[in-house]
Amino acid sequence: MFAKSTWIKLPRNVLVGHGVLDDVGTAVAELSLGGTPLLVTSPTPDDLAGDRLRAQFDGAETVTVDTASFAAVGEIVEAAEAAGATFLVALGGGKPIDLAKMAADELGVGFVSVPTAASHDGIVSGRSSIPEGDTRHSVAADPPLAVIADTEIMANAPWALTTAGCADIISNYTAVKDWRLARRLKNVEYSEYAAALSEMTAEMLVDNADSIKRGLEESSWVVSKALVSSGVAMSIAGSSRPASGAEHLFSHQLDRIAESPALHGHQVGVGSIMTEFLHSGAQGQWRSIRNALEAIDAPTTAADLGIDDETVIEALTTAHTIRDRYTILGDGVNEEAAVEVATFTGVI
Numbered sequence: 001m002f003a004k005s006t007w008i009k010l011p012r013n014v015l016v017g018h019g020v021l022d023d024v025g026t027a028v029a030e031l032s033l034g035g036t037p038l039l040v041t042s043p044t045p046d047d048l049a050g051d052r053l054r055a056q057f058d059g060a061e062t063v064t065v066d067t068a069s070f071a072a073v074g075e076i077v078e079a080a081e082a083a084g085a086t087f088l089v090a091l092g093g094g095k096p097i098d099l100a101k102m103a104a105d106e107l108g109v110g111f112v113s114v115p116t117a118a119s120h121d122g123i124v125s126g127r128s129s130i131p132e133g134d135t136r137h138s139v140a141a142d143p144p145l146a147v148i149a150d151t152e153i154m155a156n157a158p159w160a161l162t163t164a165g166c167a168d169i170i171s172n173y174t175a176v177k178d179w180r181l182a183r184r185l186k187n188v189e190y191s192e193y194a195a196a197l198s199e200m201t202a203e204m205l206v207d208n209a210d211s212i213k214r215g216l217e218e219s220s221w222v223v224s225k226a227l228v229s230s231g232v233a234m235s236i237a238g239s240s241r242p243a244s245g246a247e248h249l250f251s252h253q254l255d256r257i258a259e260s261p262a263l264h265g266h267q268v269g270v271g272s273i274m275t276e277f278l279h280s281g282a283q284g285q286w287r288s289i290r291n292a293l294e295a296i297d298a299p300t301t302a303a304d305l306g307i308d309d310e311t312v313i314e315a316l317t318t319a320h321t322i323r324d325r326y327t328i329l330g331d332g333v334n335e336e337a338a339v340e341v342a343t344f345t346g347v348i
């Protein structure tokens with residue numbers, strides 16, 4: 001008997017465009033959720049757009065979060081229960097969105113994602129990425145019921161957040177290579193459809209690099225659509241595999257050990273240059289990755305990240321320990337090899 005089955009959960013309403021922040025109420029009404037939401041945000045996005053959102057939800061309370069942690073998820077759950085909220089609306093960068101995503105899952109209610117920065121593909125995905133002690137959990141949760149990405153707000157966000165989102169998408173190339181490797185060597189579950197969608201998303205972004213420029217609202221449009229597409233690839237896969245490989249392990253490790261980590265997307269971009277080198281060698285495509293990052297103003301070196309060389313080497317040699325996810329790092333890159341890859345690619 002054929003016993004395979006799959007359940008793909010995707011957002012129902014996706015709005016991307018100038019001024020769509022004022023359409024959140026309409027998009028939510030169309031979902032027939034009923035009741036009142038709890039608004040989950042962080043300080044800057046709250047200042048920027050909180051009032052415009054509250055104006056669309058009579059009597060909605062707001063909880064403001066600062067750090068991504070399981071304790072913060074607990075605080076949101078408590079606040080939602082106390083307020084009798086029937087769904088959550090997350091406004092901001094990756095942190096409030098990830099935390100609301102997990103809290104909504106725990107509460108068994110829906111959530112709506114209102115990103116104020118095009119900083120990475122977690123704004124759409126069905127995964128939450130939460131650090132805990134020496135590890136980082138990629139937790140399965142339902143994706144948002146709706147995503148409302150206002151390109152005007154995103155275009156006015158610090159440029160670095162947009163280039164971070166671009167780099168997160170460019171890293172799909174190496175993530176998919178790691179996924180295929182793990183499929184061949186470890187027989188991990190694999191979806192050619194999700195892998196192809198993820199690669200195509202990176203390809204389209206690189207092809208459109210000319211329209212990704214500081215001060216150009218179209219940049220937010222191009223990047224938001226790519227982030228949606230990458231998030232959908234993760235939803236189809238049922239894991240972050242299409243968009244997260246060894247370059248993400250490297251970045252997660254930097255988040256743990258660097259004194260002052262850089263933005264998620266910037267770190268994975270630099271990681272991607274090095275893991276592409278590990279995949280395809282000196283004559284391989286690592287230069288294409290570096291050039292693509294350079295073309296959109298994203299960091300390509302440790303110095304650009306503001307992280308010292310030793311920390312980069314430590315992260316590269318220990319990244320394989322952070323999570324049980326097979327990648328090109330195998331059972332670890334030794335220090336000599338790490339120095340060679342980082343030096344050859346100009347990262348250090």
Ligand SMILES: NC(=O)C1=CN([C@@H]2O[C@H](COP(=O)(O)OP(=O)(O)OC[C@H]3O[C@@H](n4cnc5c(N)ncnc54)[C@H](O)[C@@H]3O)[C@@H](O)[C@H]2O)C=CC1
Binds near residue numbers: 158240
């Ligand atoms: N679930 C997933 O698949 C993924 C989750 N993540 C998680 O997301 C988090 C990082 O996301 P970020 O967006 O970088 O963090 P974040 O939410 O802390 O935002 C970064 C900074 O940008 C500010 N900001 C946001 N919108 C702004 C605007 N329009 N104008 C001015 N400032 C603005 C925020 O106040 C914050 O200081 C991490 O916790 C990471 O683990 C990252 C990648 C994927």
Ligand SMILES: O=C(CO)COP(=O)(O)O
Binds near residue numbers: 122129240249
């Ligand atoms: O950042 C992500 C995809 O871009 C999510 O990946 P993780 O599962 O590694 O947190």
Ligand SMILES: [Zn+2]
Binds near residue numbers: 244268
């Ligand atoms: Zn990422």
